Amino acid sequence: MQPIILVFVGxxxxxxxxxxxxxxxxxxxxxxxxxxxxxxxxxxxxxxGVCVIALIVSIRAVVKT
Known part of the structure; x- marks a missing residue:
């Protein structure tokens, strides 16, 4: 997901x-x-859109742990 976020920021x-x-x-x-x-x-x-994707990634990372 990080590459997608970087592409959107670019x-x-x-x-x-x-x-x-x-x-x-x-x-x-x-x-x-x-x-x-x-x-x-x-x-x-x-x-x-970047903020929404970053929020989703953050939530998924917290739920995994």
């Missing part, structure tokens, strides 16, 4: 950076925000 960072640099001449940011506009405007949605 994706959230990419969308956060793309949202900040949107319409400033960065071609990749413009293309990314054109394809995933809701995630560029609200990268917190991905971070909420």
């Amino acid at each position: 994706v959230a960072g990419v969308f956060l950076l793309a949202g900040v640099t949107k319409n400033q001449g960065w071609y990749l940011s413009d293309q990314l925000c054109q394809q995933g506009a809701i995630l560029c405007d609200n990268p917190g949605l991905i971070l909420i």
Whole structure:
């Protein structure tokens, strides 16, 4: 599960950076925000998913012990 959490954190960072640099001449940011506009405007949605997954992993680890 940790690799999934790391991937989600990386994706959230990419969308956060793309949202900040949107319409400033960065071609990749413009293309990314054109394809995933809701995630560029609200990268917190991905971070909420990360928190939910981290909570599930934590609960599973506590229950195992």
